[in-house]
Amino acid sequence: MTVREADPRSHRGDAEGTGHELRILRARWRTASIAAGWRFPSDWGVPEVDEVCLSAVRRGDLVTALSGLGRARAEAGAGLDETLTDLAALHAVLTNADVRDGLIATDPNAAPTRLVRAAALAWAEASFGELRNAETTENLTNLTTLAYLRTRLDEVYRQAVRLRSPAAETHALLVVTLDLSSVTGWARLMAMVLVADALREIFDGGESIALLGPSVAAVLAERDSGFGDRALGAGWLITERLAVDPQLKSTRRPVVRLERLPDTHEDARELLNSISRA
Template sequence: MTVREADPRSHRGDAEGTGHDLRVLRARWRTASIAAGWRFPSDWGVPEVDEVCLTAVRRGDLSTALAGLGRARAEAGAGLDETLTDLAALHAVLTNAEVRDGLIATDPDAAPTRLVRTAALAWAEASFCELRNAETTENLTNLTTIAYLRTRLGEVYRQAVRLGVPAAETHALLVVTLDLSAVTGWARLMAMVLVADALREIFDGGESIALLGPSVAAVLAERDHDFADRALSAGWLITERLAVDPQLKSTDRPTVRLERLPPTPQTAQTLLQTISRA
């Protein structure tokens, strides 16, 4: 039997091959993600992206790497919808290896549920940690508290007195209620995280968005010309976000209703308390 000395270049060749595959996958994923709607290309390439790519190239379990990516996205300020769309782009690239230019149709519902949950829960956990010291916001959802909304309502009514216009003509409350009676555990918290993310996306012009109860959120907004359209969009977007999680997909559609502001700030405070107990 002849024993041959190992070629010292062999390991380097493997490393170079892995490095090449990683770079190709990373480039294809980035192209697909941007095409799918990633809004700021300059902040896409975090170190956790490389961890995901390396794990995928080595055909390992993506769970740990995707959890790290979910946390990194939250800490960088990416919304949950954008994070999950990025995950869908990765799944599209991995399942369409023959397409080399990255121009792949991304299906947000095609990614495996286990991986979606991993990334989403990590995103939510990081959001909770980042906001744990906030005084005017609820920790998990980053929505303002009912106490803050009471303060904002007081300001609206004082402005109404100064302008001589009833508050009900200038502002309104949009109330979103979920029926979570059949949902248990972490999924209940996750539902409101999804609601919060959707409301912030639709009402991004300085409106006050608050968590009033475990399954109730509200938006205090000006009654401008597109308020009704944004309210409708919020209902549809929340429904889509809830459909991401199999434990929430079967829940009833969210109830979205307009609450007209009452004549006085005192009755407005009573209204808030009633809504919060819904």
């Protein structure tokens, strides 16, 4: 019996072919999801999206992959309706393979029940689990969470009432947003790790630094004389850190902006919710 050595080029070809399929499926799904009503394109591409695409291309277990996506959507602040519409967009893309431009009619009731159930249960578990556990820090970046920043804002506004001075005169909210639409996989998470590290280096005097979404971080700080210089320094340092990573070098410069705190506590909470989905 003759044993032939496998041609290494065949394995490379298979890997390249799979990678090409993944990129096409991901792009078609994203286009269809946005067309169906996904509100914030920049936060669509979480790593769990790639896991779902890989399962679909390899004809694997979509239920497990969609459970992971459902949890990720909840943790990122996406509502259940938006999450299930995104799932419907995926189902439309998978069942209309001949349509390549992403302009596919999405039917929210067409996705198989087992897939909807997997995504919905995972979304609900993550949503209500977050309320029960209410962790104050996010594990990967070690930044505080959106829930913790809400608590800090509560304290700032109570102090404002006591001092009879608007919260906007004593505190400011610095928001850092990355455009990670061209970045896939775990490189997206690494980008936010680098952002967190830079913000902690600049704002090291007790400010509250929080991760508000997959590509959004914020700093709640007192408005002192050095705040403007620190904000400018944070922008430069984040850009510098991202440029070191070859996978992140091509991303656009981070958007660093100052958000003036609203007059009322209720409006401040709405502002945080809006920022977290930007």
